[in-house]
Amino acid sequence: MEHSNSKTAKMKALYFDKKLELRKDYPIPVPAENEALIKVTFAGICNTDNEIMNGYVPFIGVLGHEFVGIVTECSQLEFIGKRVVGEINIGCGVCSLCKSGLQNHCPRRKALGIRGKDGVFSEYVTLPIENLLIVPDEISDEDAVFAEPLAAAFNILQNVEISKQDKVVIIGDGKLGQLIARAVSTTSCNLTMIGKHESKLELAQDFCRTMILNESVDLDNSFDIVIECTGYESALHYASLLVCAKGTIVLKSTYAGDIKINPSLWVRKEIRMIGSRCGPFAPALKFMQKNKLDLTKLIDKTFFIEDWKNAFKTAFSKGTLKVLLKLTK
Numbered sequence: 440m441e442h443s444n445s446k447t448a449k450m451k452a453l454y455f456d457k458k459l460e461l462r463k464d465y466p467i468p469v470p471a472e473n474e475a476l477i478k479v480t481f482a483g484i485c486n487t488d489n490e491i492m493n494g495y496v497p498f499i500g501v502l503g504h505e506f507v508g509i510v511t512e513c514s515q516l517e518f519i520g521k522r523v524v525g526e527i528n529i530g531c532g533v534c535s536l537c538k539s540g541l542q543n544h545c546p547r548r549k550a551l552g553i554r555g556k557d558g559v560f561s562e563y564v565t566l567p568i569e570n571l572l573i574v575p576d577e578i579s580d581e582d583a584v585f586a587e588p589l590a591a592a593f594n595i596l597q598n599v600e601i602s603k604q605d606k607v608v609i610i611g612d613g614k615l616g617q618l619i620a621r622a623v624s625t626t627s628c629n630l631t632m633i634g635k636h637e638s639k640l641e642l643a644q645d646f647c648r649t650m651i652l653n654e655s656v657d658l659d660n661s662f663d664i665v666i667e668c669t670g671y672e673s674a675l676h677y678a679s680l681l682v683c684a685k686g687t688i689v690l691k692s693t694y695a696g697d698i699k700i701n702p703s704l705w706v707r708k709e710i711r712m713i714g715s716r717c718g719p720f721a722p723a724l725k726f727m728q729k730n731k732l733d734l735t736k737l738i739d740k741t742f743f744i745e746d747w748k749n750a751f752k753t754a755f756s757k758g759t760l761k762v763l764l765k766l767t768k
Contacts, residue, residue, distance in 0.1 A: 449463070449466060450467045451562050451744055452465035452560060453502055453503070455499065455502045456499045459492060459502065459747075465561065467562070467563050468557065468564065468565045469565075470565045471565070472514060474565045474566060474567055475512060475513035475518055475523075476510070476511050476563055477506075477509065477525070477563065477566065478508050478509045478510075478562065478766075479506050479562060479563065479564055479766040480507050480509060480765070481580050481583075481741070481763050481765055481766065482503045482505060482506045482559045482560055482584065482766060483506070483584045483763055484505075484754040484761075484762045485503075486670060486693075486755075487504070488552070489751075489754075490670075490693050496554060498552075498553060498554065500556070501558045501559070501560055503551075503552040504550070504551040504558050504587060505588060506584060507583035507584050508522070508766075509522055511563075521573045522573065522574040523572060523573055523574060524572055524583055524586040524587070524724070525566040525570045526570040526719070527550055527552070527717060528550050528717060529549040529551070529566075529567055530542030530545035531547040534546065534547065543717050551564075562767070572586075574586075574724070575727075577728050578727050578728055579735070581734070581738060582732065582733070582734045582735065583727075585723075585761075586720050586724060588614065588615055589621070589622065589734075590717065590719060590720045590722070590723040591615070591691070591718050592623075593622045594716065595622065595689055595691070595715050596623070596626065597718060597719075598713050598715050599664060599687060599713060601626040601628050602626065603628055605626075605629065606628070606631075606662045607628045607631070607663065607666065608631045608664075609623070609631070609633070609668065610678055610681070611667070612634025612640050612649075613634075613639070613668070614737055615668045615691060616632060617639070617642055617737055620632055620647050621646050621726075623666070624647060625726070630647035630648065631650060631662075633650045633651075633658075634652060635651070636758060639760065642737065659680045660680075660682070660683045660684065660708075661681055661683065662686065663686050664686060664688075665678040665682045665686065665688045666691060667689070668691040669692060670692040670693070672698040675688075675690070675692070675700055679704045679705060679710065682708065684708045684709060687712075688712050689713050689714075690714050690715065691715055737760045737761045738760070739753065739759050739760050740762055740763075741762070741764075742762065742764055744764050744766055747764065750764055
């Protein structure tokens with residue numbers, strides 16, 4: 440056991456309350472009976488973290504939900520010392536949605552670093568044991584951090600049936616778009632990625648056809664399924680142009696504020712609009728284990744938590760893919 444459970448035990452944590460700050464004396468959480476205490480190794484900075492800081496959802500506490508760590512305390516001894524990742528949603532367990540396996544939509548749920556639950560931009564975090572998945576030996580710590588966003592990418596396949604015959608396009612060549620390309624490519628569909636950055640598009644060329652965004656190229660009504668993951672309002676309008684009649688738009692973006700868009704085109708083309716968020720981790724881990732993905736190519740830089748200001752500045756700079764925080768030296 441690496442620390443005392445006394446109230447005097449402290450840790451470093453990035454705490455958000457209208458602004459983000461590093462606290463060096465934040466109490467180490469004490470796990471409940473059904474929880475494990477995890478020493479965080481790496482944590483990933485996500486666009487959702489930025490949206491929260493811009494008011495996407497009201498949140499006060501430790502930010503962060505993408506992580507890999509080592510279990511230091513747990514009532515189930517087989518977890519002690521194991522590397523783990525963790526599902527981020529914690530349902531109430533008693534409502535009809537939880538009982539039907541839809542904890543992600545529980546109205547009383549907590550969400551790690553997003554809603555009512557301290558996150559992983561800290562040296563330690565607690566999570567229910569049932570949320571934990573042991574990381575296979577074949578997956579590195581740095582790759583394991585991508586379990587949460589890769590699971591979100593695979594969740595598209597839970598919500599939309601994609602066949603080999605479908606023409607599918609991903610709008611956005613950023614980190615989520617990269618993971619979506621890897622997930623959707625498993626369907627063997629006719630897959631294209633449209634983006635602005637040649638260097639990023641090159642990272643996806645093993646998984647799909649790639650195209651530089653070019654307003655002079657007429658792709659209107661070209662695709663059965665359009666996946667929008669840029670976070671920009673203009674991309675949603677572009678998706679509405681690209682999708683064919685009776686086609687489907689999959690929306691992966693979250694927005695801090697309201698957006699203004701005329702939905703008349705959706706009506707005329709009889710478009711289906713499907714939101715897609717978190718997904719189960721197990722398929723993502725199996726995919727990483729089987730395919731030996733080197734997701735470290737998507738990591739631009741790693742910072743220690745003490746250098747968090749530079750980490751966040753880098754993470755949200757144009758052209759940046761993934762930035763990690765290293766919580767242990």
